[in-house]
Amino acid sequence: MPRKASPWILGLVVSYISLQILLPLRHLLYKRELQWTHEGSSFSWRMMADHHETNGSITIEDPRTLNVYVHSPEKLLNEKQLVMVNNPYMLFQYVQFLKQYLPQQEDIKNPIIKADLQVSVNGKPFQNMYDPTCNLSEVTYSPFRDLEWVLPLKKK
Numbered sequence: 001m002p003r004k005a006s007p008w009i010l011g012l013v014v015s016y017i018s019l020q021i022l023l024p025l026r027h028l029l030y031k032r033e034l035q036w037t038h039e040g041s042s043f044s045w046r047m048m049a050d051h052h053e054t055n056g057s058i059t060i061e062d063p064r065t066l067n068v069y070v071h072s073p074e075k076l077l078n079e080k081q082l083v084m085v086n087n088p089y090m091l092f093q094y095v096q097f098l099k100q101y102l103p104q105q106e107d108i109k110n111p112i113i114k115a116d117l118q119v120s121v122n123g124k125p126f127q128n129m130y131d132p133t134c135n136l137s138e139v140t141y142s143p144f145r146d147l148e149w150v151l152p153l154k155k156k
Contacts, residue, residue, distance in 0.1 A: 031146065036121060036129070036153040037088055052086040055126060056117035060098070062108045071098075071113075085117055088150045091130070092141040099137050113137045127154055 058071040073085065073094070084090030095113050102108040113136045118126035130136070134149040141147065 033153045036119075037147070037150055051122055052083070053120045053126075054085050054117055056115070058085075059114045059116065060102065060108065061112035061114075063110055063112060064108075085115070086119055086129070088130075088147055089141060089143075091115065091136070092139065095136045095139075111137055121153070127151075 058073065060069045060071050061067070062069075077084070077094075084094055098113060099111065102111045114132060114134065115130045115136055116132040117129050119129040120126045128151050131149050131151055136149065139147075139149045
């Protein structure tokens with residue numbers, strides 16, 4: 001006669017299976033378009049479902065001298081790392097890096113960093129992804145709140 005499964009083992013198996021089903025579907029918790037903001041897309045079933053192209057620039061202003069520089073991420077990143085400008089969280093991390101890098105390497109203290117980046121998703125027309133007037137060095141990031149500096153996807 002087969003032995004009855006322990007409630008602990010049964011609980012672990014049910015928890016594991018539930019996690020494997022629910023975790024990839026967490027993108028359904030977000031209000032914005034997943035293909036636009038990438039919220040909840042890491043380790044999800046839709047992770048590689050979209051193609052993004054980006055045009056535009058990142059500008060850095062030195063508040064001390066008022067000089068404005070057009071920053072080329074290619075200077076510090078390789079081709080595979082450049083995809084980060086399409087992802088708000090990765091762009092936020094890159095801006096945090098620039099806030100540390102610029103005072104040390106370029107003598108720009110408290111830089112004003114703005115992104116005028118247009119993104120095309122799956123061949124649709126390019127549109128601004130980020131507010132081009134927003135100082136990204138002062139923004140905050142939370143996966144649980146809307147990001148005011150990320151513009152909504154316009155559906156045409």
